[in-house]
Amino acid sequence: MEHIKIYNTLSKQKEIFSPINENSVSFYLCGVTVYDDCHIGHARAYVSFDVVRRFLEYSNYDVTFVQNFTDVDDKIIKRANELKISSDELTQKYIQHYYRDMDKLGVKRAHKYPRATKYIGEMIKLISTLIQKEIAYELHGDVCFSIDKFPDYGKLSKKVLEDLESGTRVEVDQEKRNPLDFVLWKKAKPEEPSWDSPWGKGRPGWHIECSAMAIKELGPSIDIHAGGIDLIFPHHENEIAQSESCTGKPFSKYWMHNGFVNIKNQKMSKSLGNFITLQEILTQYPGEVLRFYLIKSHYRSMLNFSPDGIDESKQALQRLHQTLKTVTNLDIPKDKVEEFARLETRFIEAMKDDFNTPEAIGVLFDLNKLINSSKAGVGLLRKLGGILGLFYDDVIDDDIEMTEELQLLLEKRNKAKQEKDFKTSDEVRDFLLTEYQLKIEDTREGVRLRRA
RNA sequence: GGCGGCAUGGCCAAGUGGUAAGGCAGAGGUCUGCAACACCUUUAUCCCCAGUUCGAAUCUGGGUGCCGCCUCCA
Numbered sequence: 045m046e047h048i049k050i051y052n053t054l055s056k057q058k059e060i061f062s063p064i065n066e067n068s069v070s071f072y073l074c075g076v077t078v079y080d081d082c083h084i085g086h087a088r089a090y091v092s093f094d095v096v097r098r099f100l101e102y103s104n105y106d107v108t109f110v111q112n113f114t115d116v117d118d119k120i121i122k123r124a125n126e127l128k129i130s131s132d133e134l135t136q137k138y139i140q141h142y143y144r145d146m147d148k149l150g151v152k153r154a155h156k157y158p159r160a161t162k163y164i165g166e167m168i169k170l171i172s173t174l175i176q177k178e179i180a181y182e183l184h185g186d187v188c189f190s191i192d193k194f195p196d197y198g199k200l201s202k203k204v205l206e207d208l209e210s211g212t213r214v215e216v217d218q219e220k221r222n223p224l225d226f227v228l229w230k231k232a233k234p235e236e237p238s239w240d241s242p243w244g245k246g247r248p249g250w251h252i253e254c255s256a257m258a259i260k261e262l263g264p265s266i267d268i269h270a271g272g273i274d275l276i277f278p279h280h281e282n283e284i285a286q287s288e289s290c291t292g293k294p295f296s297k298y299w300m301h302n303g304f305v306n307i308k309n310q311k312m313s314k315s316l317g318n319f320i321t322l323q324e325i326l327t328q329y330p331g332e333v334l335r336f337y338l339i340k341s342h343y344r345s346m347l348n349f350s351p352d353g354i355d356e357s358k359q360a361l362q363r364l365h366q367t368l369k370t371v372t373n374l375d376i377p378k379d380k381v382e383e384f385a386r387l388e389t390r391f392i393e394a395m396k397d398d399f400n401t402p403e404a405i406g407v408l409f410d411l412n413k414l415i416n417s418s419k420a421g422v423g424l425l426r427k428l429g430g431i432l433g434l435f436y437d438d439v440i441d442d443d444i445e446m447t448e449e450l451q452l453l454l455e456k457r458n459k460a461k462q463e464k465d466f467k468t469s470d471e472v473r474d475f476l477l478t479e480y481q482l483k484i485e486d487t488r489e490g491v492r493l494r495r496a
Numbered sequence: 497g498g499c500g501g502c503a504u505g506g507c508c509a510a511g512u513g514g515u516a517a518g519g520c521a522g523a524g525g526u527c528u529g530c531a532a533c534a535c536c537u538u539u540a541u542c543c544c545c546a547g548u549u550c551g552a553a554u555c556u557g558g559g560u561g562c563c564g565c566c567u568c569c570a
Contacts, residue, residue, distance in 0.1 A: 272570030309562070311564070315567095346564080356520040360519050394510090402518080403518085407517085470531090486532080
């Protein structure tokens with residue numbers, strides 16, 4: 045396979061990836077609304093597309109990666125009011141938390157993190173254009189997008205308008221021209237952050253920000269636009285409608301969407317309240333273990349979260365690390381060049397096929413076996429792991445604080461072992477296990493403590 | 497009600513027309529005072545029924561079960 049294939053939500057099939065301009069790739073990823081901590085679902089999205097980005101970069105594309113922060117929104121206003129702080133204070137805090145969590149997961153920083161509130165001017169321009177073109181209309185200080193003016197409406201989500209209209213869950217505002225028309229600009233209510241506009245004080249609707257930021261930072265037509273599967277409708281559908289109506293150009297060539305993280309067979313989401321924050325999980329597991337767990341299944345499939353799964357991942361990842369630690373020869377032995385090359389090809393082919401990380405990880409374990417049996421060639425493992433964003437930490441064991449007491453116990457056991465007083469040495473081991481929940485392992489590199 | 501996705505060994509998970517990758521757990525072995533770790537070896541015919549085909553987990557039709565979207569959501 046020569047080309048990278050990407051599953052495009054727009055066509056519902058895998059397509060050969062061919063960016064608009066030769067070697068450069070413009071990549072826009074929908075970021076978080078910063079009113080709360082990120083959970084495992086967010087991690088999946090950002091890790092998934094981090095892998096996509098890394099592989100494109102590995103394939104010599106010059107990637108410009110932009111990811112927004114939504115820092116104006118109903119939930120932000122509500123939360124800020126509850127906490128009696130400003131929206132700005134609230135969003136600053138969670139933006140920092142975002143960086144903190146993603147750094148631990150080894151997610152590369154975007155080239156730019158535009159924030160919605162810094163692009164109000166751009167949004168007003170877009171909305172004005174839409175009004176001029178009579179695609180948008182004012183309604184009591186709000187501005188709505190008239191979906192009937194965009195014939196392609198529904199092309200991303202494959203929705204049929206009539207079906208949507210009959211849906212019982214769509215709240216019908218009688219005055220809208222079409223019940224499905226969405227708000228571009230919201231009239232200000234008292235006590236809310238607001239900006240001046242040709243239509244009076246107000247704030248932007250949700251969808252317009254991404255159009256404004258993507259167009260401003262990456263141009264009217266971008267290569268890849270990505271986000272969670274839940275954003276397909278209405279968010280991305282609306283982005284397409286407003287952007288393409290405005291510029292007259294295709295908004296994004298490829299649309300990529302990651303599947304959900306479920307927990308107990310139910311979508312993990314803030315509204316359902318069944319989420320586990322990254323902060324929580326990252327106190328129990330190293331970031332790399334969670335990363336490994338997430339990319340162990342394909343980014344488009346559903347992932348049913350379970351702690352057992354993470355334990356399993358930890359165990360598996362540890363084997364790779366062990367090889368990295370014990371095999372020191374980076375070079376591939378001369379008589380096994382072909383065998384190594386075959387594995388490398390398999391890995392790259394898997395990645396080229398819509399970023400098949402589970403398959404690629406499978407190859408990593410075959411490679412692991414080959415390296416161990418030939419006691420050499422560990423450089424390739426490090427390289428391929430790097431494409432997946434693994435091995436950024438050399439140690440994945442939890443840090444165990446070496447207290448004086450622990451130190452004494454270990455010395456006592458060592459001494460007993462040397463004197464072949466195994467009764468005492470076993471007592472120390474049992475003691476550590478029951479009192480500290482720590483396991484002792486005698487490795488070639490010496491004694492190691494692990495959490496039981 | 498409309499639209500879409502999924503169903504592979506005890507668990508997780510690739511494969512999507514040519515006779516089932518990989519991981520975890522389990523078993524056997526090497527190592528070890530014993531363990532653990534690590535390493536080596538080993539373990540399935542793919543939800544059900546009918547059909548297409550020389551050949552299907554992979555295609556078609558019909559079931560059953562689970563999930564998601566249609567409202568803010570990665």
